[in-house]
Amino acid sequence: MPELPEVETVRRALVPAMEGRRISNAYIGRPDLRWPLPDNLAARLTGRMVGPLSRRGKFLLVSLDGDETMLMHLGMSGSVRIHHKRPAIGRHDHMVLEMAGAAAPAWIVFNDPRRFGWIDLFGDGTHPMLAGMGPEPLGNEFSAATLMDGLAARRGPVKTALLDQRLVAGIGNIYACEALFGAGISPRRRSYTIRRQRADRLAAAIKDVLVRAIEDGGTSLRDHVQPGGEIGYFVQRLSVYGRAGAPCHSCGTPIRSLVQSGRSSFYCPGCQR
DNA sequence: AACAAGACCTGCATGC
DNA sequence: TGCATGCAGGTCTTGT
Numbered sequence: 001m002p003e004l005p006e007v008e009t010v011r012r013a014l015v016p017a018m019e020g021r022r023i024s025n026a027y028i029g030r031p032d033l034r035w036p037l038p039d040n041l042a043a044r045l046t047g048r049m050v051g052p053l054s055r056r057g058k059f060l061l062v063s064l065d066g067d068e069t070m071l072m073h074l075g076m077s078g079s080v081r082i083h084h085k086r087p088a089i090g091r092h093d094h095m096v097l098e099m100a101g102a103a104a105p106a107w108i109v110f111n112d113p114r115r116f117g118w119i120d121l122f123g124d125g126t127h128p129m130l131a132g133m134g135p136e137p138l139g140n141e142f143s144a145a146t147l148m149d150g151l152a153a154r155r156g157p158v159k160t161a162l163l164d165q166r167l168v169a170g171i172g173n174i175y176a177c178e179a180l181f182g183a184g185i186s187p188r189r190r191s192y193t194i195r196r197q198r199a200d201r202l203a204a205a206i207k208d209v210l211v212r213a214i215e216d217g218g219t220s221l222r223d224h225v226q227p228g229g230e231i232g233y234f235v236q237r238l239s240v241y242g243r244a245g246a247p248c249h250s251c252g253t254p255i256r257s258l259v260q261s262g263r264s265s266f267y268c269p270g271c272q273r
Numbered sequence: 274a275a276c277a278a279g280a281c282c283t284g285c286a287t288g289c
Numbered sequence: 290t291g292c293a294t295g296c297a298g299g300t301c302t303t304g305t
Contacts, residue, residue, distance in 0.1 A: 003298060034281075034300090058299080076299055077283075092283085114282045116299060156276060165300080172298055221298065222285080241298095261277060264296085 002058055002074040004137070004170030005213035006224050006232060010080050011055045013227035017082050017099060017106045018050045018062065024100035033094060034075060034118045044121065045070070045097065057133050057169030068123050071130075075116025082227045083107040095119060113223075134168045137206050142168060147206075148199035151191040158194060158202075159187035160261045171206065174219055177241045177266045179206040186272045187258070187265040212237065240266040 002010070026045035031037055038044065051063035062070040074080070081087075087107055089096065094117075095110040110119070120127065134150070135141035150167040151158065161167055162176040171179070180187050182205030185198055194202065218224055218232030221242070225231055239249055244257040244266060253270035 006298075073299085075282095076297070112282095113284065114297090114299095116282070154275075160276080163299090174298060219298075224298070262279085263299095 002078060002218075002224065003172035003175050004055075004058060005175070005210055005234065006218035007055055007058050007060055007074065007170070008214050009218045009226050009232065010074070011053050011060055013082065014060075014080065014108065015053050017108060017227075018097075019053060021050055021106075022100045023048050023050065023097050024105070025098035027089065027096040029089070029094045033112060033115045034073075035120075037119055038121045041095075041119070041121070050099075056130055056136070057165055058172070059130065064121075068121055069127075071118075071120045071122060071127055072110070073118045073129075075112055075114060075118065077114040077223045078110065078112035078117035079223055079225055080227050081109045081111065081225070081229065083109060108227075132166055134164075134166050137168050137170060137210055142203065142207075144196070144199040144203040147203050148194060148196065151194050151199070154191035156191060157187060157260055158185060158189050158191045159265050160263075161191045162206075163261075163263065168206070170210070173263050173265075174221075174238070174241045175206070175209055175213065178209045178239055181205075181239045181268060181272060182209055184272055186269075187260060187267050189273070240268060242266065 023045050026042040028037065028042040049065040054061045058073060060072040064070060084104060084106060087109055090111060092113040093109050093111050097108040099106045099108060135146060151161055154161050159176055159180060162171050183201040185202060213219060213234040216232060216234035217226050217230060219234040220231035221235060240255050243255040245254050248255055248268040248270055251270040253268055255266055255268055257264055257266050
């Protein structure tokens with residue numbers, strides 16, 4: 001599921017339910033997801049006050065009192081739901097946080113059938129998983145110039161480069177395809193051939209597609225739901241992803257798909273060069 | 274050093 | 290109906 005817009009959607013929905021509130025109870029279902037979870041995680045979360053929620057790429061960061069941060073990644077199939085009544089524990093519910101509240105308690109449920117997601121705690125400084133990550137595409141450090149620099153050293157296709165979190169953080173398969181369509185660039189184009197003009201268009205298209213997807217609550221293909229249970233409506237605005245054979249909204253040419261580094265790419269041969 | 278392929282895991286759609 | 294196959298929003302590890 002979750003690329004930057006989906007994780008950002010989750011973060012925004014969790015803010016009112018978690019920030020400034022205390023974790024009154026924690027349930028952990030199994031000792032490992034993608035990797036082993038911290039020892040005694042449930043006990044270490046219980047009683048903690050939650051500070052600001054932030055996001056880095058596709059990671060969600062929950063600051064806790066005592067200068068510790070909980071890091072969450074939703075993998076491919078992870079989702080987070082907010083309940084206002086105590087929920088029954090479902091088959092793939094791996095973490096449930098009960099949030100004490102002056103008004104009413106809330107339960108935060110992390111569910112991940114495929115278990116590619118992950119939860120960790122870290123203290124001072126940064127986490128190894130965040131080190132080396134590229135700039136936030138919606139932040140000030142990201143620009144056409146930095147993007148062009150990153151692409152200049154690569155001989156592989158630009159589509160594959162966009163999926164590398166060291167180049168730019170938070171882009172996954174859907175938004176890589178959509179951004180390339182928005183910029184009129186073929187996914188097969190070799191990275192280093194993207195110079196000023198195309199880099200300008202690509203940086204702008206990346207920002208544009210991510211902003212619009214956040215506004216729509218992300219893209220729901222199968223697993224993604226917003227924490228309140230709503231789907232993400234950007235699925236209705238996809239230009240190319242998942243549309244192989246269907247006519248391009250811009251020129252009518254049938255959308256094509258191909259496999260690059262084991263991932264499906266979708267593009268319009270009429271609009272993208 | 275960059276790149277592609279394999280691995281991890283479950284669920285779902287498809288086709289026989 | 291049952292079963293095999295392929296595919297899925299990610300990314301670490303391995304091998305070239």
